[in-house]
Amino acid sequence: MEVIIALVILAILVAGGFLVAFFWATNDGQFEDTFSPSVRILIENETKQDKKH
Amino acid sequence: MSILLTPKTQVQCYHCGNDCKDEDILSDDKHFCCSGCLTVYDILKDNQLCGYYDLNQNAGVSLKAKNFNGKFDYLSEKSVETELLAYQSPTQNKVLLHIPSIHCSSCVWLLENFHKILEGVISARLNFVKKELSLSYNPLETSLKEIVELLATLGYEPQINLEGSTKKSKLDPETKRLLFKIGVVGFCAGNIMLMSFPEYFKFNLENQSDATYQRFFLYFNFLLSLPVFFFGASDYLKGAYYSIVENLKKNSDILSVDIPIALGITALFIRSTYETLVNHSAGYWDSMAGLVLFLLVGKWVQQVTFNYLSFDRSYKSYFPLAVKVKNQDKQYKNVKDLNKGDEVVIHHQELIPADSILLEGNALVDYSFVTGETKPVRKSKGDFLYAGGRQMADKIELLVQKPVSTSYLTQLWNNDSFLKEKRIPTTELANAFSKYFTYLTFLIAAIVGVYWYFNDASLVWTTVTAVLMVACPCALTLSMPFTMNTTMSIFGRNKFYVKNQGVIQLLTEADTIVFDKTGTLTESNSGQVRYMGVPMTTYEKSVVFSLVSQSLHPLSKLVAGHLGNGEAVNVEFFKDIKGNGIEAFVDGKPVRIGRIGFVKNSAENQQDTEVHVSIDNQYLGYYTIEPVFRSNWKALLNKLSETFSLHLISGDIDKMKTKLQPLFGDNMRFDQTPQEKLDYIKELEKKGHNVVMIGDGLNDAGALRQSKVGIALSEDIQAFSPSCDAILDANNFEKLGDYVKFSKTSLNIVKLSFLLSVVYNIMGIGWAASGVLSPVVAAIFMPLSTLSVVFFSVGVTILVAKFRKLR
Numbered sequence: 001m002e003v004i005i006a007l008v009i010l011a012i013l014v015a016g017g018f019l020v021a022f023f024w025a026t027n028d029g030q031f032e033d034t035f036s037p038s039v040r041i042l043i044e045n046e047t048k049q050d051k052k053h
Numbered sequence: 054m055s056i057l058l059t060p061k062t063q064v065q066c067y068h069c070g071n072d073c074k075d076e077d078i079l080s081d082d083k084h085f086c087c088s089g090c091l092t093v094y095d096i097l098k099d100n101q102l103c104g105y106y107d108l109n110q111n112a113g114v115s116l117k118a119k120n121f122n123g124k125f126d127y128l129s130e131k132s133v134e135t136e137l138l139a140y141q142s143p144t145q146n147k148v149l150l151h152i153p154s155i156h157c158s159s160c161v162w163l164l165e166n167f168h169k170i171l172e173g174v175i176s177a178r179l180n181f182v183k184k185e186l187s188l189s190y191n192p193l194e195t196s197l198k199e200i201v202e203l204l205a206t207l208g209y210e211p212q213i214n215l216e217g218s219t220k221k222s223k224l225d226p227e228t229k230r231l232l233f234k235i236g237v238v239g240f241c242a243g244n245i246m247l248m249s250f251p252e253y254f255k256f257n258l259e260n261q262s263d264a265t266y267q268r269f270f271l272y273f274n275f276l277l278s279l280p281v282f283f284f285g286a287s288d289y290l291k292g293a294y295y296s297i298v299e300n301l302k303k304n305s306d307i308l309s310v311d312i313p314i315a316l317g318i319t320a321l322f323i324r325s326t327y328e329t330l331v332n333h334s335a336g337y338w339d340s341m342a343g344l345v346l347f348l349l350v351g352k353w354v355q356q357v358t359f360n361y362l363s364f365d366r367s368y369k370s371y372f373p374l375a376v377k378v379k380n381q382d383k384q385y386k387n388v389k390d391l392n393k394g395d396e397v398v399i400h401h402q403e404l405i406p407a408d409s410i411l412l413e414g415n416a417l418v419d420y421s422f423v424t425g426e427t428k429p430v431r432k433s434k435g436d437f438l439y440a441g442g443r444q445m446a447d448k449i450e451l452l453v454q455k456p457v458s459t460s461y462l463t464q465l466w467n468n469d470s471f472l473k474e475k476r477i478p479t480t481e482l483a484n485a486f487s488k489y490f491t492y493l494t495f496l497i498a499a500i501v502g503v504y505w506y507f508n509d510a511s512l513v514w515t516t517v518t519a520v521l522m523v524a525c526p527c528a529l530t531l532s533m534p535f536t537m538n539t540t541m542s543i544f545g546r547n548k549f550y551v552k553n554q555g556v557i558q559l560l561t562e563a564d565t566i567v568f569d570k571t572g573t574l575t576e577s578n579s580g581q582v583r584y585m586g587v588p589m590t591t592y593e594k595s596v597v598f599s600l601v602s603q604s605l606h607p608l609s610k611l612v613a614g615h616l617g618n619g620e621a622v623n624v625e626f627f628k629d630i631k632g633n634g635i636e637a638f639v640d641g642k643p644v645r646i647g648r649i650g651f652v653k654n655s656a657e658n659q660q661d662t663e664v665h666v667s668i669d670n671q672y673l674g675y676y677t678i679e680p681v682f683r684s685n686w687k688a689l690l691n692k693l694s695e696t697f698s699l700h701l702i703s704g705d706i707d708k709m710k711t712k713l714q715p716l717f718g719d720n721m722r723f724d725q726t727p728q729e730k731l732d733y734i735k736e737l738e739k740k741g742h743n744v745v746m747i748g749d750g751l752n753d754a755g756a757l758r759q760s761k762v763g764i765a766l767s768e769d770i771q772a773f774s775p776s777c778d779a780i781l782d783a784n785n786f787e788k789l790g791d792y793v794k795f796s797k798t799s800l801n802i803v804k805l806s807f808l809l810s811v812v813y814n815i816m817g818i819g820w821a822a823s824g825v826l827s828p829v830v831a832a833i834f835m836p837l838s839t840l841s842v843v844f845f846s847v848g849v850t851i852l853v854a855k856f857r858k859l860r
Contacts, residue, residue, distance in 0.1 A: 002265070004266070005266075005269050008248075008269075012244060015240065015244065016240070019236060019240045022236050026229065026232050026233065026236070027229075031232075032180065033179075033180040033181055033182045033183065034182065035161075035181040035182060036161045036180065036181040036182075038158075039108075039158040039161040039162060040165060042108075042158075042162070
């Protein structure tokens with residue numbers, strides 16, 4: 001049954017990964033504009049391909 | 054095609070949704086209210102971007118009476134362009150533009166497709182919340198001027214001014230740190246709660262594997278709680294430490310609310326560590342982590358603001374970025390580089406950027422925004438002109454006398470009140486409470502300790518720590534930010550935008566309201582020409598324009614400027630009759646423009662500031678520059694005078710004194726300079742009054758700053774308003790009384806929820822003192838009390854707002 005201890009530690013590490021992802025997103029400015037991405041997804045690129053910045 | 058059932062007069066413009074009252078242009082079976090809107094439609098159609106209208110109906114921005122001709126010419130000047138650019142290279146330039154008129158998803162769609170409209174634009178990305186568009190373009194194919202002009206044509210005129218040339222920072226580091234803390238503490242709290250469950254379902258410690266698990270979860274929780282205590286709660290611990298030090302040094306006698314909080318958290322931490330390491334039994338880790346998480350969330354809620362609004366504007370965002378110069382090798386010069394001796398050219402409707410002497414042309418300057426004086430001032434050659442006025446007549450040439458930063462107007466910003474930060478209450482109310490609270494907690498803890506010492510000495514340690522733990526005023530500190538945040542968003546929906554939560558509190562303390570007249574009690578475009586009467590056709594407008602543009606009378610100049618231009622008409626027998634008006638025959642028909650007695654051929658009397666018009670002996674109406682009072686201003690003032698003492702300070706002359714006398718009595722001052730306005734507020738405050746100042750212009754900036762709460766009234770909340778604590782949309786001016794009343798209500802709701810949290814505390818202390826507060830009870834009771842207080846305060850606030858008919 002000691003496997004549960006290993007699982008708990010593993011679970012914490014996975015969750016910790018998401019915590020790091022949250023930090024990264026905050027630093028990257030993901031939460032600075034919460035409206036335009038919802039519209040941006042609807043924009044179709046029919047003529048030119050957008051350049052990634 | 055179906056038949057339109059609505060009468061023709063109510064046709065909506067396909068682009069902007071305004072009624073097509075004066076004009077109605079039909080194109081592609083669609084109606085447009087003006088040629089500007091049609092132009093935008095055509096541009097979008099040519100570029101297959103009509104999806105703009107599919108996302109939102111009538112999404113466009115009205116383009117009526119906008120004329121951008123030559124307005125952005127200064128952007129072609131290299132030094133000006135460089136100042137605006139965020140990044141520059143031979144093939145790619147980047148620029149960040151603030152565009153106030155962004156308002157819906159169509160805007161995002163159109164602006165992010167900007168590269169399809171203009172060749173040379175590489176990409177465009179919009180931050181909707183901040184209303185900022187970041188563009189990158191190829192300087193070989195297009196220019197900044199071209200981009201800005203096209204944006205303006207489409208109705209998205211970027212705001213470019215002296216202030217805008219300094220780059221804005223991103224999320225401030227303190228907010229970011231708080232977000233990190235919430236992330237870490239949230240992570241730990243969730244895991245601690247999960248790990249605590251097994252303990253609550255009772256282990257059988259005789260059993261070998263149960264005992265292993267119990268130890269494992271115990272130490273795991275201990276490890277997870279370390280960042281909660283040392284990182285998450287660090288602000289409270291530090292705050293408490295400083296407050297205690299200040300008190301010991303006798304610098305202050307306020308016990309910050311951080312003290313009881315830190316006390317509670319520390320008690321939780323020490324007791325739990327003891328339980329874990331010495332007793333090897335469950336601690337109160339989940340209670341502690343939950344508590345810190347709630348506190349941090351409350352702190353975050355407290356600093357939520359309307360970040361798309363700017364409350365801290367100085368004169369800099371009112372002045373243009375560049376101005377046309379004459380005696381230099383280049384055409385345009387940055388306004389802040391202007392020096393004595395520069396010759397500048399100012400066109401119709403442009404701002405005078407610096408104190409200067411008039412060299413050439415006729416100046417008719419509207420100072421209403423700067424001084425509150427409603428009548429445009431006439432100046433002639435050699436006269437001295439102060440910076441900030443708007444030229445209403447034709448082109449003039451000026452000789453600059455002083456740089457912008459030292460001009461008469463901008464001196465106001467060197468005043469003391471601009472240098473020191475305004476006092477914003479955040480935790481004052483809680484602090485006042487905390488003084489008694491802390492002492493009371495210690496007292497109860499001491500009594501409990503003494504009681505158990507004589508009855509069952511083994512329980513002293515557990516009961517005393519339990520009392521300190523449960524007495525932590527978490528709910529108390531949370532009710533304030535949550536109530537005020539709800540109030541703030543209710544105000545926001547009603548177009549009253551406060552800078553932060555402290556302003557609501559300050560508003561409740563007010564006992565005196567000081568009004569500005571021009572632009573506040575009256576409508577702000579008062580220096581501008583307004584037409585009253587039978588609507589005129591384009592032809593009739595051309596007739597009026599052709600006559601007034603030939604007259605030298607200042608009013609004629611104003612009307613001419615208002616009309617802008619007109620078609621050519623055949624004018625004969627032009628006569629300028631002094632003191633009466635103009636008479637002429639246009640296309641064979643008699644036309645009279647001027648005083649009402651002259652135009653109507655009667656003995657009627659009129660105000661000085663009206664220009665009447667009759668064409669072919671038909672009286673049409675008049676142009677006026679008379680300021681118009683806001684609707685329901687009297688009702689509002691009457692209502693406010695029941696609870697506040699009202700004052701009026703105006704930069705204008707006292708010609709409306711009799712009209713205002715019954716409302717303000719003797720509390721009126723006219724002909725006030727911005728400095729005198731500031732001093733008047735100072736004087737009132739010296740007498741012990743808490744002053745709310747309501748103004749709109751640069752002339753009120755000092756008074757707004759000096760007063761406890763400065764409210765700027767604005768026709769367009771995105772446009773310039775002087776630095777203030779709150780911005781009120783002018784359309785909701787009459788509701789001001791309701792807002793002040795509601796802020797008092799919210800403070801009462803906060804006090805009520807304080808009471809509720811005290812009831813909870815008494816319950817909790819009861820348990821703690823009797824020694825029955827187990828970790829499970831604490832883990833259920835503490836978050837539940839906190840949440841119920843938060844729900845109570847938010848719910849009641851929303852209910853009261855509904856009841857008061859605030860949306």
